[in-house]
Amino acid sequence: MNTTWRARLSQFLVVGVVVAGLAPAAGAAQSAEVNSAPPGVVPALQKWTGGTGRLVLSANSRVVVPAAAPAGLQQVAQQLAADVAEMTTLHPTVVTGTPAAGDISLRVDAAADFGAAKPELKPEAYRLAVGSTVEIVGGSDKGAYYGSRSLVQAVVSSSDHLSLPVGTAVDYPDYAVRGFMLDVGRRFFTPQYIQSTLRWMGWLKMNTLQIHLNDNGFASKYDNDYSKTPAAFRLKGTNPEFAGLAATDGSYSRTDWDGFESTAAKNAITIIPEIDAPAHSLAFIHFKPELGLNGGNSDHLDLSKPATTAFMKSLFAEFTPWFKGPTVHIGIDEYPSDKTAEYKAYVNTIAPYVRSLGKKVNAWGSFTQMSGGGAGYDKDMVINSWNNDWYSPKAAIADGYKVINSNDALLYVVPFAPYYHGQGLDGGWIFNSWAPNIFGGSNNLPAQDPNLLGGMPAVWNDQTWVDYTELQVHGLIEKSFAALAQKMWSPTAGGTDYSAFLLKVATVGQGPGTSYLPETVMLNRNPSDLAYGRPATASSSETSGLGAANAVDGLDVSRWASSYSDSQWLKVDLGSSKSFNSVRLNWQNAYGKDYDIQTSADGTTWTTVAQRRGLTASGLDTLTFPPATGRYVRMQGITRGTSFGYSLFSFEVISDDLARGRTATASSSETSGLGAANAVDGLDTTRWASSYSDSQWLKVDLGSSKTVKSVRLNWEGAYGKDYDIQTSADGTTWTTVAQRRSRTTAGVDTVTFPAATGRYVRIQGITRGTGYGYSLYSFEVRA
Structure with a gap:
């Protein structure tokens, strides 16, 4: 459990005990109001029918499965009980038999009514019914698991931290693939990080983690000398034939990988391992220089040599038995287009070979650039459509493939780079403007196109020469992860209010088993902040989703953005005259170079209490000044720091009361x-x-x-x-x-x-x- 959750629990313990103590009995309704609002879960429920009252879980509540329940459902029950114990003050036991009042029952019924769920997605669907008991019915063990996520989130988001609203949810995904791809080839991510990320993904009902296992840096950053360019393959076996292939700065043993697979299975996630060739293959060329183009001074394999394809076959044969999931990704992107014949022969050899090992095959779409289209290529693959020029989704579908949206312009993050969303994806844009069928412009597909499997954003650690940590990468990912999860589960069920969505995300957190991952999308209310939650207005807003209220909502991932001119302002009404002695601004990339902080008693006549001149970077900026009073406080922009407008994640007005929140x-x-x-x-x-x-x-x-x-x-x-x-x-x-x-x-x-x-x-x-x-x-x- 995150340490953040431990801090939050202290807010609820006294209240929870009082409510539980006053409840006449488990399952008793506490009011006659209809629960029209659904529980605040992420992703949002597809359908909710509210009843009246609340079910209060108690120390006597149990998790109940039918007699002779299959092992998969028993595992879901055990994990549910453990997660309830981690996230609340309760410690339910798991039993078999008939549920009593206040119990949580789990069962699987593939023939149950799951509303508008697509037939192929019914195994991931579930019904969650709350009355005198909680009943979760899944279309399979996966559906039961997802129902358990909604149950725990609903309890966590309740005011007493112990109860659920009476009513019935019917929930299911709109897309089969709700994924994330992590490049560990260029930068090692610890097993602890992988394990925690799997738990986090399960919490958000994401179901696919692709692990990019080999890659290399850019030779241009290393004197164009490929022998000096870092490269890595991250699996370390015991076969002497591959001794020396695994990276020395970090690799995964069979025990590590088995642990990933076990955690993934428990959280309804499929791991897709990716071994990328014939480009991005410098790790293999360092191991066997004779297999590289240009005498080994390249990160491209020489496909004219039969030994090259034979080596890749031996690599897949060695490590495919490690992989429990049904799919292996073979890469095949960004190879020189003047070697089309060798490339096509390689694809048409490796794809069926991997299938002969018992696996389905995924690949990066590259056929337009390589051959002008997919004619003559193996058709029994799923294509990650990553670039509209290399192989657009429409072109891939026309050639007979099913596709996954991994569009680089929209979904790639290269940490801290000046390209591909180096500061993370904009969660607000994802929530308001993206869906898995959006690839950009004329390449968009119809919503829920039958050939579109879903989405898979990606983190690429291109910048091997830049010093950053895996937890810093997590901070970039977290800005948009929940929004992506929502849009891949259902592009419409989350509504249109991104601020309200973020409050739900902050409330449910990252879930159990994720304490290694710091939380940044959380309600960061500073007790000394007088502006939190107060009415805010601005001279302009770039879009309706970037309004002034975002700067005072306590969330450092939502933001206000102005129009593109210098004399812009943001004003907050403190409600009455207050005393304060500093302001704290958290600037997004579009920061203010010169600006004033002003106060007013009436919102019309303003007094400048502080000035900032010559700011050169975004981020936190705190201005302290002699105590001032006023009902209204504003940031008055004078000069922008960029060609965009002004953009603030937060605008805090700090009380000069030293005791506040202590x-x-x-x-x-x-x-x-x-x-x-x-x-x-x-x-x-x-x-x-x-x-x-x-x-x-x-x-x-x-x-x-x-x-x-x-x-x-x-x-x-x-x-x-x-x-x-x-x-x-x-x-x-x-x-x-x-x-x-x-x-x-x-x-x-x-x-x-x-x-x-x-x-x-x-x-x-x-x-x-x-x-x-x-x-x-x-x-x-x-x-």
């Missing part, structure tokens, strides 16, 4: 719902209330020693008549820095004093103003 404790709390944290949460609607005696206190830990000059207390009706403000370095020895005596009313009380230092600040009650305790809506500490 750890607070108190001498007592009247009830568990009136705890000390309520006084520092930035909300004037929640409160701390003490027990009914005079000598009560509330203390906040500022995290480190700070210089403070005032506190602002917002008293509820149970106010303090006499109290002291104290500071401490260690939370034990206190110094009184201010006193308040004989206060007669509730409401706001600001206490100012000479500068004092301390890590801890507290209000020490002396005399209550009422017969109740002390009660504070807020306790603010200012420098």
Whole structure:
């Protein structure tokens, strides 16, 4: 489980226990409202029919499978129980028999009604019915597994972290291939990364991972010397015939690969291994220089030599037994087009040879560039249509092939490169404008064309000379991964509100077993950010999906983008006059070179409180200034940093309250719902209330020693008549820095004093103003 989830769980534990404790019984409805909104799962459900009330899971809830359930369904049940235990406070057991109230039952029924699911995709379809029990019926074990993903996500996204809305979902994919391709040939990715990615993909109902097992850098970056150019083949067997072939900077043993296959099977994923030849083959040429063109000074195999094809056959024969899935990818892209005859002979030899080993064959589409079309080539293959000029989807289909959308212009990421989406795909564009049938312009296919199997975005690690990590690559992928998963499952079921979709993504997270992968698509609400969730407007928006609200939604993957001119602005309404002393802007690539930060009491007359001049790069930019007040805050652009407009992932207005969001404790709390944290949460609607005696206190830990000059207390009706403000370095020895005596009313009380230092600040009650305790809506500490 991600550490992020551990942090989130702390928000839910108390609430979950209270709700479970109040529920009359497992399965009892808590309200009569119809659950018209479907559970917030990713990808979104195809069909939802809401009932009334909620089913609250409890410590007595079990996962139940029929007697004599097949091993595959039993595995799904065991994994469901483990994932519920990881993602919630519950620890259900797995049993066979008949479900009781509050139980989760799993079964498989290939003949069940799965609505509009295509017949060939019914094995991945499922029904999820919530009433007095939860029932998941899958078209196969895979369908049951996908139903279990929706179940866990629905529980995780519920406010109590324990319940589900009563109703019935019918869900199924629109496309058979919902894939992702990772180039490990040019850059080694650890087994831990592969395992975590498989779990993440299963969580999002993606079903195909293609692993590109060999490749090489660009010789032009290495003095055009192929002997110096890095190249790698990532499988390491024990056969002496291939000793020295596996990369020394990282490779996968048979044990590693078996682990990948096992995890993939448990998460309804097929692994497609790719051994790419006759181009991208420098690893093989380093191993056997005599097999390369130009005397080995090339990354292309010399197909005029029978030994070359014989070697490739021996390689497939050696490693194909490792592969549990039905398909092997043979590459065949980007070979010199003046060697068409040798190339065609190679394709027509290797494809049937791999099939003779018991596997289906996939390949990169290249036939237009190589031969003007697919005439004369082996037809029993599936084509990844990666480039419209090399072999467009329409050309491949006309030649008799089924295709997968891997279009380079739309779906390639080359990490940190100035081409092919070096900073990751734009998830908003994917969500609003892409679907598996979109290849660009006249190459688009009809939606759900019967010859279109689905989509497969790709990460290519071309830049072997650039220093970056696998986790940095993950950060680039995560920006769009959920949007891609949604569009490959159903291009329409996710709706059109990308911000709402991202909130669902942030809520469900990356799923169980993914703690190695840092989460970046998450609700990054800074407790000190006054702008979060407030109304925002702008001078312009490049498109309707890039509106001003994206800059204050707490998500650093949605963004506002202006039109392409200098004098553009973004404004946020804080709701009332607030005090703040900094702003934090997270610029997308289209950053502001020169801009002002301004405040206003009325949204019309503006005062500049900070200026930025000569910014040279995108990313985070924090401006700090003397405390300012205003209801409205805006970024007023002066000069753009690029030829585009201004584009902000986030615009935060940071309160100068040092206590906001910090750890607070108190001498007592009247009830568990009136705890000390309520006084520092930035909300004037929640409160701390003490027990009914005079000598009560509330203390906040500022995290480190700070210089403070005032506190602002917002008293509820149970106010303090006499109290002291104290500071401490260690939370034990206190110094009184201010006193308040004989206060007669509730409401706001600001206490100012000479500068004092301390890590801890507290209000020490002396005399209550009422017969109740002390009660504070807020306790603010200012420098």
